[in-house]
Amino acid sequence: MLEVCNLxxxxxxxxxxxxxxxxxNSGQVRVILGPxxxxxxxLLHLLAGLLHIQQGDIRWLGQSIRGQNEETLAQRRLRFTGLVFQHHYLQAELTALENILVPGYLAGAVDVAWGRELLHRIGLLERAHLRPNALSGGERQRIAVARALYNRPKLLLADEPxxxxxxxxxxRIWALMLSLAQDLGTAVIVATHDEHLVQGLPELRLA
Structure with a gap:
């Protein structure tokens, strides 16, 4: 599903x-550790196609992303990857539900029922109408996780989530993210400093 070759x-x-x-492969989890x-x-930005590859190759579903034009890569990224960052990056003017639906609007396929189902799964359905400034930090990050999984991506990339x-x-966020990804068959790569949180999971350690 994802192949990294001599990068x-x-x-x-x-x-x-x-x-x-x-x-x-689908459903697998890998943790990136390092100072x-x-x-x-x-590395996460390279895997997401947000940085140009200098040496080596990255393949999504067997197809190289190296050298692809930005428009083609952006469309493939929208379907293949979901991104979660340390800061939630929610749109302040949108409600919780509307923020989750953003990837659907970008992909041209909005499914409000699926957005509400995700809100239910993260325990925030009753707060669907609220904007980010009315939500706690943990709630905003739960919304960010749901948004990243809205398009049912093959790969979820999380940077210090x-x-x-x-x-x-x-x-709570960690358990929720892995549970949702597992339900969708989504592979997960997480970069973190928190070794206690990810103890026992397969790791890739950078010097």
Whole structure:
């Protein structure tokens, strides 16, 4: 489903990683660990097609993304990947439900019933009409997770998704994200500093 082949990346003379290779199948989880500056976020951006590949290759469903034009890649990304970040990046003027539906509008296929089902699964259906400023930090991040999974992506990429939350909310978001992804058969790659939260999961450690 996802194949990474001899991937190398550097900023100027600073090499972040070299000859990185791994694969991921539907429903699998992989954790990226490493100190700040080791390239965790850069790797996620490469996997999402948000950075140009310098060396090596990345394949989505067997097809290389290297050298594809931005418009084609953006359309493929919309269907193949879901993205969750440390900050929720919700649209302040939209309600909780409307924020979840954004990927559907971008893909030209809006399913309000599915958006409400996701709200139900994350325990926020009764808050569908509220805007982000009326929600707690944990609630906003739950909305961000639901939004990332709205298009039923093959791959969910999460960059420190619980980094700004307290321990209780972090554990709740983590369990929720994995549960929803498992229900959809979505593979998950998470970059995090929190080794306790991801203990026991397959890991990829960057120096």
């Amino acid at each position: 190398s990346f550097s900023y100027g003379e600073v090499g972040l990683f070299q000859n990185l290779s791994f694969s991921l 700040s500056g080791s390239g965790k976020t850069t 619980t980094g700004s939350l307290d321990r209780r909310n972090a554990e």
